Amino acid sequence: GEDVEQSLFLSVREGDSSVINCTYTDSSSTYLYWYKQEPGAGLQLLTYIFSNMDMKQDQRLTVLLNKKDKHLSLRIADTQTGDSAIYFCAEEGGGGNKLTFGTGTQLKVEL
């Protein structure tokens, strides 16, 4: 079955880069996603990557995909206090419109 794993916590200093990692198991996934959840809110899509790409950059965000190792990462450059949130990776698969979410990584940005 599908399983998406992330580390639970990450702490960085303001201005540093953050790297959040994710491993997934469904090699047939067409798209992989990063969502952000701020306190008391639902999830918001940050970015996604098509499975035939190995990198996607969007302003401060860089997504790297290693299909061989089934590893996805999200790099946030110049991390700000407003980036403090829970970050979820997700894979699409098992029926097209279903997503399987990871456990979420709580990012804490310290001054």
Next chain:
Amino acid sequence: DVKVTQSSRYLVKRTGEKVFLECVQDMDHENMFWYRQDPGLGLRLIYFSYDVKMKEKGDIPEGYSVSREKKERFSLILESASTNQTSMYLCASSPDSPEYEQYFGPGTRLTVT
């Protein structure tokens, strides 16, 4: 902007009560989803629907049922609430596009006492 609304932000119910959680989306999306979110477990899919009156079980459907009588509305029903159903419940919708981006509501924090 896509808007997904949920009927309550906070709800407190007693064990054994029947609980209805309502979700409405305003973008004519075909697909709708109910998840529960628990610390350390991430989001787990309870049920989803890809069309009116259609429903599919997710990963943890036991103790829940759903209803989708209209395209914009997807209801989650706890037939007899139990304390282990205390959780954050998130509704989402998505169009039938290749990217399958899901749009989430703000969540309902349900406490069963």
